[in-house]
Amino acid sequence: xxxxxxxxxxxxxxxxxxxxxxxxxxxxxxxxxxxxxxxxxxxxxxxxxxxxxxxxxxxxxxxxxxxxxxxxxxxxxxxxxxxxxxxxxxxxxxxxxxxxxxxxxxxxxxxxxxxxxxxxxxxxxxxxxxxxxxxxxxxxxxxxxxxxxxxxxxxxxxxxxxxxxxxxxxxxxxxxxxxxxxxxxxxxxxxxxxxxxxxxxxxxxxxxxxxxxxxxxxxxxxxxxxxxxxxxxxxxxxxxxxxxxxxxxxxxxxxxxxxxxxxxxxxxxxxxxxxxxxxxxxxxxxxxxxxxxxxxxxxxxxxxxxxxxxxxxxxxxxxxxxxxxxxxxxxxxxxxxxxxxxxxxxxxxxxxxxxxxxxxxxxxxxxxxxxxxxxxxxxx
Numbered sequence: 277x278x279x280x281x282x283x284x285x286x287x288x289x290x291x292x293x294x295x296x297x298x299x300x301x302x303x304x305x306x307x308x309x310x311x312x313x314x315x316x317x318x319x320x321x322x323x324x325x326x327x328x329x330x331x332x333x334x335x336x337x338x339x340x341x342x343x344x345x346x347x348x349x350x351x352x353x354x355x356x357x358x359x360x361x362x363x364x365x366x367x368x369x370x371x372x373x374x375x376x377x378x379x380x381x382x383x384x385x386x387x388x389x390x391x392x393x394x395x396x397x398x399x400x401x402x403x404x405x406x407x408x409x410x411x412x413x414x415x416x417x418x419x420x421x422x423x424x425x426x427x428x429x430x431x432x433x434x435x436x437x438x439x440x441x442x443x444x445x446x447x448x449x450x451x452x453x454x455x456x457x458x459x460x461x462x463x464x465x466x467x468x469x470x471x472x473x474x475x476x477x478x479x480x481x482x483x484x485x486x487x488x489x490x491x492x493x494x495x496x497x498x499x500x501x502x503x504x505x506x507x508x509x510x511x512x513x514x515x516x517x518x519x520x521x522x523x524x525x526x527x528x529x530x531x532x533x534x535x536x537x538x539x540x541x542x543x544x545x546x547x548x549x550x551x552x553x554x555x556x557x558x559x560x561x562x563x564x565x566x567x568x569x570x571x572x573x574x575x576x577x578x579x580x581x582x583x584x585x586x587x588x589x590x591x592x593x594x595x596x597x598x599x600x601x602x603x604x605x606x607x608x609x610x611x612x613x614x615x616x617x618x619x620x621x622x623x624x625x626x627x628x629x630x631x632x633x634x635x636x637x638x639x640x641x642x643x644x645x646x647x648x649x650x651x652x653x654x655x656x
Contacts, residue, residue, distance in 0.1 A: 356619060360563035364556045368623045371556070374548025375399055381542025382441045382535070389427050389646065397639040398423045404632020419636075426643045432524075439528020440535065443488060447532070448546050449578055453481030456575040465571035473605045477579055491522055492529040553577075553624065560619040561612070568608050576602035580617075596621055 376392075376399050384390045390398070398420055406416030417438065424434045457478030459465035535543060554577050561567035580599025596617055603613035 356560075356563040356615075360559050361619065364559035364563070364620070364623055365627065367552045367555045367559060368627050371549050371552035372400070372403070372628060374545040374552060375403070376545070377542050378444065378545030378549060379441070381540050381545060382444065383424060383429075383437050390424075394423075394427075394639075394642050397635045397642055400628060400632045400635035401639050402632075403628045404636060423639060423643065426646060428646070435524050436527045436531055439525055440531040443529050443532040444535070444543060444546050445549065447485070447488075448550050449581070450481035450484045452550070452574055453477045453578050454485070456571055456578070457481070460571055460575060465569070467569040467572040467575075468606045470605050473575065473579060473602055477575070477582075488525075488529050491526050492533060494522055494526040556623050557616065557620040560616045560623075563619065564615050565612055568603070568606065572603075572606050572608070576606060576608075 376395050379399050380390075380392070380395050384395065401423075402416035402420040404416075405419045421434050421438060424437075425431060429437075456465065457474040457476075460467050461469045461471065461474040461478075463469070554574055557577055558567050558570065558573050561573070567573060576599055579602040580595050583594030583596075583598040599617050600610070600613050603617070604610055
């Protein structure tokens with residue numbers, strides 16, 4: 277950790293948190309009865325989820341390979357180089373460690389209650405929720421925010437730090453789209469340079485970065501300024517709600533920028549999270565015949581990850597298809613791309629699922645302990 281002030285004590289954020297609405301105290305009080313986020317499981321929803329996962333996996337591993345002439349996918353998967361695949365599993369674990377380190381750097385600066393074990397439980401349970409719930413990642417965000425609030429963190433602080441966390445994490449994503457796309461297209465980085473998979477993603481990444489930097493320039497009392505000039509009635513309420521979103525986003529982005537300026541060492545968790553995960557894909561290519569240039573792997577990886585915006589559990593189907601399509605656009609043999617991406621997705625999707633489910637149960641006990649420390653008469 278750097279020597280800068282912990283989040284929540286650094287300059288503008290503390291001021292912005294003190295400007296929380298007068299309902300903040302009541303929100304914290306009512307939070308005592310707040311229960312762990314759960315998915316309401318009906319028989320139809322269970323069978324629908326099972327049917328989707330089974331059909332998606334069947335298409336990816338049986339139908340798609342036959343469409344491109346790779347008829348024996350399972351046989352080829354089973355004959356991959358075991359050492360490269362074992363390296364892939366290790367790299368995926370290192371990626372998770374990077375995620376935990378970043379989480380602690382952003383959220384635990386002034387919250388001593390959340391130790392390393394609780395940090396692991398929150399992040400792994402959140403990752404499992406992201407993989408399993410068809411909510412484009414919202415399930416993991418909701419679970420993480422809930423655990424942070426139950427640790428005693430104020431809702432406004434949770435919102436600010438959550439935006440900062442996502443800004444730091446996805447700044448690496450967008451920066452790689454820009455650098456990789458321009459580098460490949462101009463020939464600075466080795467590899468093919470199709471315009472649609474280099475410059476178009478680079479423009480998208482640059483636009484997102486510019487948007488968030490512009491939002492960070494909003495005044496810290498933006499929501500108050502809107503309330504001062506808002507009309508009365510329903511229009512006023514809508515204006516107030518609309519203003520709260522950019523105001524919270526601006527506070528979070530400014531917090532992220534402040535952390536970067538303070539040279540917080542834990543921020544290396546962001547490139548570690550992405551870098552080691554990309555290295556898993558690189559290892560899977562080596563396991564099945566050889567890897568394309570690193571810049572091509574990085575670009576196809578991030579283009580494929582855009583499939584996570586689809587409301588599918590863990591992006592299953594969307595990420596796989598986008599990633600395979602990107603490699604095909606770069607001239608990589610479809611058979612090699614399919615088997616390598618499917619092997620990578622087996623690590624990325626399934627490896628955190630079982631420990632994440634266990635972490636979810638452990639997190640329930642941790643939260644119960646936190647509640648008992650506050651209210652000895654409380655029982656879950």
